[in-house]
Amino acid sequence: MADVEMRPAVTEPKDEERKEDKEDKKEEKKDEPKKEPESPVTEIKSNAALIEKAVATLEPRFTHRVLRTLAALRKRLDDSVLRKAIEEVYPKDSSVKTTLLSWLPAAPTSDQEMEIDSTTTTAPAKPLPEPVSEVEIYLRLLIIHHLLKSPDHYTKAIELARQSVEKMQALNRRSMDPVAAKIWFAVERAYEFGGEIADARPMFLAAQRTASLRHDDEAQASLINRLLRSYVHYSLYDQADKLVSKTTFPESAGNPQYARYHYFIGRIKAVQLNYSAAHTNLQQAIRRAPPAKVAPGFYQAVHKLSVVVELLMGDIPDRSLFRHPVLEKALSGYFEIVKAVRTGSLSQFQTTLAKHAARFEADKTYTLIVRLRQNVIKTGIRRLSLSYSRISLRDICVKLHLDSEEDAEYIVGKAIRDGVIEGRIVHEKGWMECGSQRNVYGPEVSEMFQRRIGYCLELHNQSVKAMRYPLNAHRKELAAAEGARERQKELAKEIQEGDLDDEDMGEDF
């Protein structure tokens, strides 16, 4: 589990970046040619400036822009980059600077000399003002991510994460919320690598309460997911379910957070045998998730679960799903299970289950797959009922690899009651008579139709909601429409004038 589940988490900032950058594509595009050659140090510096701007103008948009670059930036961080950035962002004798620097290992001498050079040249020109505390939290976030890169620093990362949280809560600034939400993510990562996630749970719970009181939607969305993840990690589905029923997930949460939330709900519902609800949630998770290539881990994890849930619902997943380049390898075991369920062969199902047990266990789908046994039997009986008009219980028993004729009788009886097949058992003769096909045109048809239409409409509405539009794009259209109207007016005027001309001419002639 750890392996698969961690990956969606890692890719989080990236998907946010992808999803949201449509908004201001233009700005980004302008930035891009400049950004490429930019060194991480200057990038951090410009990010700090952007955060300053966000706080000064009360525009969280700039902060979001900074956070979108987090994933790319994270990969390029190292000790000297961070140290240099901190040195340059903060004035020379700042106390914050020294505390921040204390988290990084001491600098090699050559580096220090260089810094001294740079500071001495810039310092007299313009004394740096003390940056806002949002910048400090942002730098702390970078340091935590950097520390998490090597196992030796995990305990240090936890310590820093805890201190940052305290600091964040003491400062209590609304302009800090976007950065704070990211800090929570980093806290979870730190605890996951360095110790038990359960240890962070009380802290998350307390923070969740505060966030919901302060209507801090971003932190709330992030924290609910952190908590659900921690519960699901320890298979505490009961608690997870209670948390879901007692909290409302903020509407304004971003797609990546929503995708995760739906995934967790889907998992909880599947465990509780509420497969159709689970299926809907997993579909939502897939739809809201970033593209398969960007976050393959999450994509695979959701699909694994969704395949099993679909089977449990009695559906057979699409064949093309298993040919998807990202999923093909990850789903190979599941594909074999699907084949066994489809043919209704209990023995094939058992061997496949035994063969891939470790894999399913790691994916935490084993107990769900075990539940498929009854579906396999049902499919088997259904196939028999379709191909025979009369079959002895003995033969059913042999064909489905059941243990005894007695069992077969009960199982067939149950299948008839559950409406899986149409037929009768004639006990005296020991056979099953399969009835003719039911008259299929009843009210249930319209119900089915209604359900499907409902699903399509829901899908449409959800996709409309999920769409993002570039800012001010309609202005252009408006301008174009305005132009068209203008032209039309002109045309009308010309025609009118032309008419007059004609008349004039007529008169003249």
Next chain:
Amino acid sequence: MSSSLVSLYEDLQRSFNSIPSDLKRCGTLLSQLKIGLIEAGLLIPQGDLVLEDLVIARDILEIGAIWSIRSRDESSFDRYFSQLQTFYNDYSSYLPPSKREFPIRGLNLIRLLTQNRIADFHTTLESLPLPADAIGDNPYISHPVNLERWLMEGSYSKVWNARAEAPAEEYKYFVDSLIGTIRNEIASCEESAYNSLPLKDAALLLFFSSQSELLAFAQQRGWEIDLTGATITFVRNGEEQLEIPRQKLIAASLAYARELEQIV
């Protein structure tokens, strides 16, 4: 832990372990002990506590849970089990494992099964501190798990046969209600799967040993019994003519129209 509590605990152990155990005495001792535990802050453990005290507290609650089953008080078992959760889940890394833990967890699973709380059953099963493939090796857990599987797929005879294979004495307390459940299941299957059934075979299918029991059961379910031909005829609820749900169809069509309007 105070000395009075300890003496009460020893008293409880004595009366619980005597054969047959003194259920009445256990009951009064347990209620006294629970008050004692609350006073010592051990019922819901908080703060720094001595390891031995926690073990004793867990032991008392475990005896309480088993006592509830023996005196057939399921809601009392439910309470004891919830109190034990803290010891089993949160203190699992500090306390030495209890040999009664899995029997009690298994009993809880069976209880959920007989109350037909299948969703809770699976949630509880998922949260067991066992890897999924080790469930088969633990007799206390595999018993309810197998029962659930057989019930779901319809292998009722296996459930019937398994009633004697209970891994612990207490499991048998649930057998009666379980048999009641499967009899009703089978009866409803028979109603739809057969036109008629000889009395003898019906008794066999429903696990009745005497005909009088079967007749009483048949009467309960409203089956027609032909005593001369010794058969049961199942009244088929005739294919009643279904009305077209006009109201619903109109409402649905209007809803589609509205939605389409929005889309186009």
